[in-house]
Amino acid sequence: MxxxxxxxxxxxxxxxxxxxxxxxxxxxxxxxxxxxxxxxxxxxxxxxxxxxxxxxxxxxxxxxxxxxxxxxxxxxxxxxxxxxxxxxxxxxxxxxxxxxxxxxESLTPPFTIEDETDGGEDLRMKYRYLDIRRNPVRENLIFRAKVAIAVRNYLANQGFVEVETPYLIKSTPEGARDFVVPSRMNEGQFYALPQSPQTFKQLLMVGGLDKYFQIVKCFRDEDLRADRQPEFTQIDCEMAFVEQEDILNAFEGLTKHLLKEINGVEISEFPRITYDDAIAKYGNDKPDIRFGMEFGELNAVAQHKDFGVFNQAELVVGIAVPGGNAFTRKEIDKLINWIKRPQIGALGMVYSRCNEDGTYKSSVDKFYDQEDLAKWAEATGAKPGDLVCVLSGDKNKVRTQLSALRMHLAEELGLRKNNEFAPLWVVDFPLLEWDEETNRYHAMHHPFTSPKPGQLELLDTNPGDVKANAYDLVLNGNEIGGGSIRIHDRKTQAKMFDYLGFTPEEAKAQFGFLMDAFQYGAPPHGGIAFGLDRLVAILGGQETIRDFIAFPKNNAGRDVMIDAPAPIDKKQLEELHLKVEIKS
Amino acid sequence: MxxxxxxxxxxxxxxxxxxxxxxxxxxxxxxxxxxxxxxxxxxxxxxxxxxxxxxxxxxxxxxxxxxxxxxxxxxxxxxxxxxxxxxxxxxxxxxxxxxxxxxxESLTPPFTIEDETDGGEDLRMKYRYLDIRRNPVRENLIFRAKVAIAVRNYLANQGFVEVETPYLIKSTPEGARDFVVPSRMNEGQFYALPQSPQTFKQLLMVGGLDKYFQIVKCFRDEDLRADRQPEFTQIDCEMAFVEQEDILNAFEGLTKHLLKEINGVEISEFPRITYDDAIAKYGNDKPDIRFGMEFGELNAVAQHKDFGVFNQAELVVGIAVPGGNAFTRKEIDKLINWIKRPQIGALGMVYSRCNEDGTYKSSVDKFYDQEDLAKWAEATGAKPGDLVCVLSGDKNKVRTQLSALRMHLAEELGLRKNNEFAPLWVVDFPLLEWDEETNRYHAMHHPFTSPKPGQLELLDTNPGDVKANAYDLVLNGNEIGGGSIRIHDRKTQAKMFDYLGFTPEEAKAQFGFLMDAFQYGAPPHGGIAFGLDRLVAILGGQETIRDFIAFPKNNAGRDVMIDAPAPIDKKQLEELHLKVEIKS
Known part of the structure; x- marks a missing residue:
């Protein structure tokens, strides 16, 4: 001892x-x-x-x-x-x-082992084992473990069975790029690492397991954006004999439990919003509803005056910034410059100050009188002391821009409080989304998602209008979970693959096992998957998932501590029947 | 609903x-x-x-x-x-x-969905989703989940923190063959899938996490023997500031808890045996002690008579088969044929019947009198009614043969009862084992295992005699867990790598991060890993791990249900900078 x-x-x-x-x-x-x-x-x-x-x-x-x-x-x-x-x-x-x-003994560490360290990100990652000695990092890892065990015990108590699905599976062309694993014993053949255990969990439902979950690593070989990891952890869940309502209730239960158990926060019922409403009200399918600033559409009250910019626009839409009338002219100009940056791309911004005395002072007083501006205030819910910010243009673009502005302002005004939690369900997602690159529709969720009852026929005439039995759970402006009711009959699944551009041969080669399974008494089923890394970060009141991962990779997908990936022996390559070919 | x-x-x-x-x-x-x-x-x-x-x-x-x-x-x-x-x-x-x-609807299933099915192994694997509908398979999966959550809750209650270590790591030449994952973003470079999170858990100890565990998938690209899987699950554990005794106590606690919680069996204290004693007494480092039949060495009492076979042998050793005197001559001949099969390779077997009246009748009465045979009975613990079976020859070979005979007889006599549990610790493993193929010593456990205090010096003179702080937990004749106290100083680790044939450059390239970590205040630490698949099968009273894995692979490493591995697109290969080269 x-x-x-x-x-x-x-x-x-x-x-x-x-x-x-x-x-x-x-x-x-x-x-x-x-x-x-x-x-x-x-x-x-x-x-x-x-x-x-x-x-x-x-x-x-x-x-x-x-x-x-x-x-x-x-x-x-x-x-x-x-x-x-x-x-x-x-x-x-x-x-x-x-x-x-x-x-x-110890050499002098390359950075101080204190709550606030003098070590930069790179150094901390290279010596991650020293970084983990620091209280905040260690506490994050302990916090993550606490969340994971709370999830497991809750779901197990609800009758869910944790089943380990395989990591060495088959590569599929649908979705993101797979990481592959060459097989030595099967020449010229490859396993793929799972992007999610999707088909396996569906097969478990066909197998009668009824309620499945798994906390499981998933893999995507994507070009890494900030705060994405090539390997990430999912709370993967599936239930049989359920409708959307059952899934929403079951996992609202889990989320409530976590908020209470981990954060001591009790939330009675999660609001629900349709995808279309979320886009119209927040310009975004994962709205942060910790604060208001809902979109007010102004076409009816701002068009058909003499202001050509608005008249030509598909959409004129504004938000009320609480207390925004206090902004100086300089601050407002800064805001306008912010939204004109190429990343946001707005052409300009119109604003109207709501004075405490009930009068208005706008940047377009030439075109709009006090009565007009009062209607703007009404449509955006602005009160005296607020500032109404208005953007106009192409519907999709302008909503995205205004959403960015809304989040930026909320951040600046301190409205995104880490210890406040505002979950909501976004439902009725479109089944398909248009892909500019390939010039065709893709499954928005994945090809196993079922259209809403009676909408399958729309596929041939108005594919973009078909709604799916798909839902996301959003927490504080982040999608923390998403899922759908699945297709469970072979005919519908075949039709979907056909629609998504699979030939029957391709569909059979990739997903024949699933289509076969649907012929032997597949029950209705559906599920959801949560991103554990993100969930833990949000519950922990922080932004970056990297702080909750013991050994994260950098943006080039490298582990700088162990220096991986790395070249392998020629002998290893030969055993795998492979040759490296680097094109210069 | x-x-x-x-x-x-x-x-x-x-x-x-x-x-x-x-x-x-x-x-x-x-x-x-x-x-x-x-x-x-x-x-x-x-x-x-x-x-x-x-x-x-x-x-x-x-x-x-x-x-x-x-x-x-x-x-x-x-x-x-x-x-x-x-x-x-x-x-x-x-x-x-x-x-x-x-x-x-359902097509007629290819086999009956009953407890006893008419489906063979191959068909059941191809339609695993139907196999899972059968009670015994489903119950096995539910049982596995129950064991896993019992492990997690016990360890978490003991202050262990579950930490997820990365799956995309670096290939190392030591040990079994790695599965590798080509990196698209880092041309010509590869990740490897972990054979175990060994170095990461050690780094977590350097990082001050103190008590770590993880239920984690591990991967080995080995030629598959029966009942081995390329991916398997480990309960991986590590503790800092511990000696061997602390680890043994901690995980004896876990195992007792599982036996009680899952099987309702209470076991007070696990026996301990040294590796050398296990080999001498059972011919085996994972003895099944649910039954006796311990080896009795007979050199002293059976040599220097006129029986040349024994006189020339390095070791003469026997076991007492309880009630074996009831065997007919034909049954004994069958036994002799069994051990003479090439898989066992014994040249013959001498036996002595222990009659109920206290007399003996042996197959070598020409050379041994009643007094001699009484000594055989004494040395093997044989009682009237038993049969003493004796093998002789080269020490290592004959022990292996007698161990096989002992297990065979126990099986035949119904002494290996599924609902009886007999755990024991095997300790003081050798640090190194001789490898005939490469003609040098290899680390028996792994290169991070520390030699027993004061034995490091023996490395240069008597390497085979160096004992390690290494231990196995054995249950019913299966190694269910194994671990060691690790080396925690750079100098010893460098010496070990040197001894195992690494050049300093190779050691640095492969394990530089660990050697570096040891320079920054690494605490003494050690750990253990349990094979979850095997543990669950044994607790479930069954033999094959495959029955406790939802989607197992066959002996060629194939998932016959999804038909993986499989060829991948040319485009995928190009993106990975790879070319398949199959030599005919």
Missing amino acids: YRTHNNGQLRAADINKEVTLAGWVQKTRDKGFMVWVDLRDRYGITQLIFDEERTSKEVIEKAAKLGREFVIQVKGTVIERESKNPNMPTGDVEILVSELNILN | YRTHNNGQLRAADINKEVTLAGWVQKTRDKGFMVWVDLRDRYGITQLIFDEERTSKEVIEKAAKLGREFVIQVKGTVIERESKNPNMPTGDVEILVSELNILN
């Missing part, structure tokens, strides 16, 4: 006990006749004292030479601390050390 | 309730004026009744046409069953059906 107690454990009640502690040297103070050491481990910090009168000369000299992050073991007596530290759980006591054993 | 109750739920107390049920048609009995249907789901079977007098003609006709495995929904009333079935939880009631809704 290296220790009798950990470093977060000892209290006044332990005074006079003989103890053995072990841990890392956080810092030392050497006054010559006395040395203090802060000894740290996962559980806390305990102060050690070495003093000339009570500690042997040899030990005190050894203590004076301890460096930061040395690993030591000490034996000693718990004594009352002279100057107590009420900010530390162990602050009433210290250890008068009689024996000191250096278990391992 | 597709159902108000499941098919295992209704009881006499529910009589007169209006219910909606859904599930699969297990079987139908059609008497013309009456039709019975057994409706099945995960939870049980409920009997439906359609009768001329109380059900509409249309519904009764529809019912008569239902085929096996059709998915149906029915509405009806719970009524008392005339001929109750006490063997079914729902056997007191049946449902008088008023509405019948066919949710999906």
Whole structure:
């Protein structure tokens, strides 16, 4: 036994006990006749004292030479601390050390092991094992584990069975790019790593498992945007004999449980909004509803005046910025510059100040009188003291722009509070979305999603209008979960593959096993998958998922700590029947 | 809602309730004026009744046409069953059906969905989703989930933190063959799938996480022996500031908890045996101790007589077969033929019958008198009525042969009882083992295992004698877990790599990150990993791990259901900078 107690454990009640502690040297103070050491481990910090009168000369000299992050073991007596530290759980006591054993030395770490470190992102990633010694990083990992076990116990108590599905599966052309794994035993053939266990969980429903879940790694070989990882973790769920309503209730239950268990927040019922309404009201299918600023459409009240810009626009739409009348002219100009940046791409912004006295002062007073502007205020819900910001143009573009403005302003105004939680369901997603690149419709969710009852026929005439039994769970402006009721009969599935451009041969080669399964009594079923990394980050009140992943990869998909990926032996390549061909 | 109750739920107390049920048609009995249907789901079977007098003609006709495995929904009333079935939880009631809704039809399944099926292994694997509908397979999956959550909750309660380590890591030449994953973004470079999260868990200890665990998939590209899978699941654990004793206690605790929680078996303390003793007593480092039959060495009492075979042998060793004197001459000859098969390779077997009257009758009476044979009986612990079987020859070979014989006999005699559990620790494993193929020593556990204190020096002189701080947990003749105290200082680790034939450059390229980490205050640490597939199978009282894996692969590493691995697109290969080269 290296220790009798950990470093977060000892209290006044332990005074006079003989103890053995072990841990890392956080810092030392050497006054010559006395040395203090802060000894740290996962559980806390305990102060050690070495003093000339009570500690042997040899030990005190050894203590004076301890460096930061040395690993030591000490034996000693718990004594009352002279100057107590009420900010530390162990602050009433210290250890008068009689024996000191250096278990391992340490070079000076490349950054300080403190809550606020001087190490930059790159250095912290290269020495991630030192970064994990820092309280905030370690606490994030412990928090993640706590969320995961809360999910598991809740779902298990609800009768869900965690089933491990395979990692070495088959590559499919649909969706994102697969990571593949060459097979040595099957020449020229490849496994693929799952982008999700989608087909397997559906087969488990065909298999009568009724309620399935799994916390599982998934893989996507995509060009990495900020805060995306090539491997990520999903809470993957599926139920049989359910309709959309059953799924929504079941996983609203899970989310409520987590919010209560983890964050102490009780939420009675999650609002629901259709996809179309979300787009119209927030310009976005994952609206942050912690704050208002809903879109007000102004076509009826702002067009057919003399303002040509608005008259020509497909959509004129505004938001009321709470307290925005306090913005200076300079601040408003800054805002206008912000939305004109190429990333946002608005051509300009019209605004109307709502004065405290009930009058208005707009940037287009030439064209609109007080009565007009009162209608703008009414449509956007603006009150005296607010600022109405109006964009106009192509419907889709302008909504996206106004959504960006809304989020930007909310951020600036401190309306996106980390300790507030506002979940909502977005339902009735379109079945298909138009892809500019390939010039055809793609499945918005995936090809296994069922259209709403009676809408299958629309596929041939108005494909873009077909709604799906698909839903997303949105929390604080992030999609944390998404799912659908699946197709469960072979004919509909075949029609869908056909529609998505699969030849019957391709459909059979890729998904024949699923189509076969549907012929042997497939029950109606549906499910949902949550992104655990994102969920944990949001529940933890933080933005970046990377802070909740023990060993994340950088934006080039590299693990800079272990330096992977890396070239492999020629012999390994030969065994895999492969040759590397780099085109210059 | 597709159902108000499941098919295992209704009881006499529910009589007169209006219910909606859904599930699969297990079987139908059609008497013309009456039709019975057994409706099945995960939870049980409920009997439906359609009768001329109380059900509409249309519904009764529809019912008569239902085929096996059709998915149906029915509405009806719970009524008392005339001929109750006490063997079914729902056997007191049946449902008088008023509405019948066919949710999906089914082709005739390729094998019967019964506890004992007529489907062979291949067919069952191809239609695994139908196999999973069978009670025993489904119950195995549910059992596995129950074990996994029991493991998680126990370890979490003990302060262990589950941390997800990466799946896309770096290939290392040590150990078994890696599966690799070509990187598209890093030309000509590869990730590897982890054979275990070994280095990551050690880095978590360097990172101060103190107690880590993870239930995690691991991957080995080995030629598959029976009952091995290319992907398998490990309960991976590591602790800091521990000695071997701490690890043994911690995971004896886990195992006891599982045996109690899952099997209702209480075991007070696990016996411990050294590797050397296990080999001497059982010829095997994973002895099954549910039964005796320990080896008795007979050199002292059987050599230096006139029997040349024994005199020339390095080792003469026997076991007492309980009740074996009842074997006929024919049965003994069969036994001798069994051990002479090439797989076992013994040259012959000497035996001595221990008669009930205290006399002996051996196959070598010419050379040994009653007094000699009494000593054999004493050395092997044979009692009157037993049979002493004796093998001789080269020490290592003869022990392996006698171990095989011991297990064979125990199996034949019914001594390997599935509901008996006999765990034990095997400790003090050798650090190195000689590899005939490469003609050098390899790490027996892995290169991170620490030698026993003070034995490092032996490496240069008697490498085969160096014992490691390594241990296995054995249950019913299977290694269910294994681990070690790790090296935690750079110098020792460098020496170990050097000894194992790594050049300093190779060591740095492969494990530089770990060696670096050891310079920044690595604590003493150690751990263990359990094979979850095997553990679950044993706790479930079964032999094959495949029965506890939802979608296993066959011996060629293929998933015959989805038909993977498979060729991939030329475009995919190009993006990965690869070319397939098959040598004919």
